[in-house]
Amino acid sequence: MNAWRSVVGCVLVWSAVAVQGAAAQNKNDKDAAAKCKIDYGSNDQVNKAYNAVTLLQLSSGKPDDARKKIKAAIGPLTAKSDFGKDQQARNAVLGQALVAWFDTPGSPAVAPAADLGYPASNTGQVDVLAAADSAFTTIESAHPECADQISIYRQQPWAHLINQIGPLMNGKKDDSAQMVLDHAIMIYRGSPYDYYFQGQLSQRKKDWQGATTAYAKAVDLATPDLVAKDTSVKAVKEFSEFSAAYAQLQAAQAMSGDQQKEGMKKAADLYRAYLKDYPTGDNVQPAQAGLTLALKASGDTASIAALWKDMAANPTKYSDAQLFDAGTQAFSAQQFQTAVQLMEDGQKSNPYLRAGLFNLANAYWKNNQFDKMQVVSDTLTKVDPDNPDNYQLLAIAYQGMEKGVTDPKQKKALADSVNVYVTAADKLPVHVTFSQFIHDGAKFTLAGTMQNAETKPITATMTVKFVDKTGTVITTQSASLQLAPNETKPFTMTAESDKITAYRYDPIKP
DSSP: OOOOOOSSOOOOOOOOOOOOOGGGTOOOHHHHHHHOOOOOSSSHHHHHHHHHHHHHHHOOOOHHHHHHHHHHHHHHHHSOSOOGGGHHHHHHHHHHHHHHHHHSTTOOSEEEHHHHTOOTTOOSEEEHHHHHHHHHHHHHHHOGGGHHHHHHHHHHHHHHHHHHHHHHHHTTOHHHHHHHHHHHHHHOOOOHHHHHHHHHHHHHTTOHHHHHHHHHHHHHHSOHHHHHHOHHHHHHHHHHHHHHHHHHHHHHHTOOHHHHHHHHHHHHHHHHHHHHHOTTOTTHHHHHHHHHHHHHHHTOHHHHHHHHHHHHHOGGGSOHHHHHHHHHHHHHTTOHHHHHHHHHHHHHHOTTOHHHHHHHHHHHHHTTOHHHHHHHHHHHHHHSTTOHHHHHHHHHHHHHHHHTOOOHHHHHHHHHHHHHHHHHHHTOSEEEEEEEEEEETTEEEEEEEEEEOSSSOEEEEEEEEEEOTTOOEEEEEEEEEEEOTTOEEEEEEEEEOTTOOEEEEOOOOO
């Protein structure tokens, strides 16, 4: 018999975020310009190029015409290397001109230097964004007060690039997505989106340490100011904060000895940070599970006990699944009394959650509470009547109760009940096993298998009743399978309602 089942798994869901464009992350343009004192007017060549690029940004024309104007602007700016006191103005205009080239439809990202207007002596290829980044970096290094102003120019090509990442990843073109992302990060390193996507790409390659670093940086860059302006940034921050902990946990699991313990401590700290920042977040349940695993692997039994103690003392703060899952973890740690208390609190919140009931029956078994085990196991046979494991649990409960009495009549009655339920398990015509009960919002998906235990072909029809926490039926779904002798087939059914919390089904009669 499968003696234990997981209630809540640690599942990481991929998500895509629509980036609204550079404007969503810009600071106030006027404030940025006021702090940055670059004189574009003292050098005729710089001033002429600046005016040309500015007009080009404000107008819309044919791409070929735009490239000609950009080339005409870049030529004088690259004819010599030293512009003296006007060097920073020259660098700023050169960077803007290169960005304008990149943003012009049909312009190659890497082009012959001559096509861009560089001197004829330069016969090499120019990576346009790398050249723009180099020009901008010299300004930011010499004049940090200009960083906000320069970031506005950087974000123009960045917005086009970053919005390509999600579709490429959805199309499983990760190598292309990485190439585009590398350019996005090169030209603008100040966005949480850069490292949110880098975290996902690293995670897909199972580069867990790289994913941890990237997600952590996304969290740092998702400042309160940005979160307040953009709900997508808010989602990115929550996802990244959870994912940093998850990735660190995976990285630590590949380690050993003291190194693993230290890695697990870091994972625990990251999980604690997520749970503190998002006590009702989308990933609270897997975060609780991950925290427990990290604490256990790091040897921090005191923190595990404190975590369970808080849940037991304040069960209304937690969902039914969280309580059942914590009970599962306590059971795995052989803390059977704690497991029972947590699962009992979970059952009070949701009396019909099948996986939770199964685990509670096992917890009662290990805690020698056979009378309570009998009640829960009996409920299981009514919720999940075609699973032989449930009848075996009921038989074990009666067997435990029988060993605890001395009255011969009572002892015989309990022993007879043991035989009744062992036989009932053997006589089930169909064996049902559930593998999934998940939801996306109000849409629930239930999946499992049906096995024909008969020696002849049958038609097995399962009628599932999706219920709320009071047991009231919300909706009913059915699945029928043609099964050869001893054949097993999968089934899946869905139901939609925000009131659904559990399910039960009628005994299958072929």
